[in-house]
Amino acid sequence: MGRTTWFDVDGLRKGEWTAEEDRKLVVYINEHGLGEWGSLPKRAGLQRCGKSCRLRWLNYLRPGIKRGKFTPQEEEEIIKYHALLGxxxxxxxxxxxxxxDNDIKNHWNSCLKKRLAKKGIDPMTHEPTTTTSLTVDVTSSSTTSSPTPSPTSSSFSSCSSTGSARFLNKLAAGISSRKHGLESIKTVILAEQPREAVDEEKMMTINMKEKELISCYMEIDETMSIDELPCDDSTSGFVAFDDYSLIDPYRDGVYVSDFYDETEHLDLFLL
DNA sequence: AACCTTCGCAACCGCAAGGAT
DNA sequence: CATCCTTGCGGTTGCGAAGGT
Incomplete structure (x- = not known):
């Protein structure tokens, strides 16, 4: 199996890797370590681009890679994590x-996605295709069950008041995969101040809620894995974090309500 | 047996983020 | 601050194998 070999305009080899090329790459990396993919091919005596070498190493040659059929347990894990991380x-x-990642992606696209669809589960939302549990903005003209509907105050207030594992997972994923440091996330949250005061009592509530939200961010350790985070049974497209914030699992962000216009408006903090 | 379709997987491509200059 | 370069990611493609008719 594999692609036929060909050469691009720069004379770089494309397509299937030979055993000899694999050997050269492994020997070079074992001797010199990883890094500088751009210049690696030349130094390793390969007629390949750096990207191709990196991909070959990460997806095939790297030690510790498990190949072959996915076990039912692994498939379950993929489905579970896909529901959380998209x-x-x-x-x-x-x-x-x-x-x-390539293996998981291939298995999802070729097998798991179809399997879920056959079971009547939308592979993108992980919800039954016959029902729409996503909350849709009643004021908008949209009638679809798009994964990113506009939240409303009604959906907001009806959400659970407990913290959301999905939110925490999203945050953890943001930290781990997008390289957003905790400090920068905290800075974003802390920088968002109320636009104008209403009254003192409300102000106190707002401050309290803000503190709760911030403290949640503060508690998350960058080294935590998803399994270590607390879980709840939140299932809808939007996930409540508390009365003042709402998570959209399909975007890299957390909506935090504009405390002074609770009727419609939410701000999206991109992670 | 021959042909057609689907599956599985390796690899490519384009884009974006982040670092270096 | 702007530009360039490198790295990493996700979507897509190409192709042999396997299965179906």
Whole structure:
């Protein structure tokens, strides 16, 4: 199996790797370590681009890669993590260290996605296709069950008041896969101040809620894996974090309500 | 047996983020 | 601050194998 070999305009070899090329790459990396993919091919005596070498190493030659059929347990894990993280194959692969992101992605696209669809489950939302449990903005003209509907105050207030594992997972994923440091996330949250005061009592509530939200961010350790985070049974497209914030699992962000216009408006903090 | 379709997987491509200059 | 370069990610493609008709 594999692609036929050909050469691009720069004379670089493309397509299937030979055993000899694999050997050269492994020998070079074992001797010199990883890094500088751009210049590696020349130094290793390979007629390949750096990207191709990196991919070959990460997806095939790297030690510790598990190949072959996925076990039912692994498949369950993939489905579970996909529900939490979406198509973030790299982030999912981090939870399954013996499998590559490419492997997981291929298995999802060729097998798991179809299997879920057959069972009547939308592979993107992980919800039954016959029902729509996503909350849709009643004021908008949209009638679809898009994964990113506009939240409303009604959906907001009806959400659970407990913290959300999905939110925490999203945050952890943001930290781990997108390289957003905790400090920068805290800075974003802390920098968002109320626009104008209403009254003192409300102000106190706002401050309290803000503190709760911030403290949640503060408690998350960058080294925590998803399994270490607390779980709840939140299942809808939007996930409540508390009365003032709402998580959209399909975007890299957390909505935090504009405390002074609770009727419609939410701000999206991108992670 | 021959042909067609689907599956599985390796590899490519384009894009974006982040670092270096 | 702007530009360039490197790295990493996700979507897509190409192709042999396997299965179906």
């Amino acid at each position: 198509n973030r194959w790299a982030a999912i692969a981090k939870q399954m260290p013996n499998r590559t």
